[in-house]
Amino acid sequence: MAKGKNKEVCVFTYNGETYIKQLVINNQNIIQLVSFNPEVETIIVLQPKELKCEGRLELVGAELVEEN
Secondary structure, eight states: OOSOOTTOEEEEEETTEEEEEEEEEOTTOOEEEEOSSTTSOOEEOSOGGGOEEEEEOOOOSOOOOOOO
């Protein structure tokens, strides 16, 4: 897996597709790509060697707001 830190939001390439997701590595070392949109499914990374972080994203002067 190309360098991405736990909880970091990155542009990832995995299995020929590109995603903007949050990297989550749980206590069992299962790698997941999680969307902030609850309607989009989490991707379980079964082939870590195929996962590449193309770039990291940062929020600057903004905050995430959850709508009710």
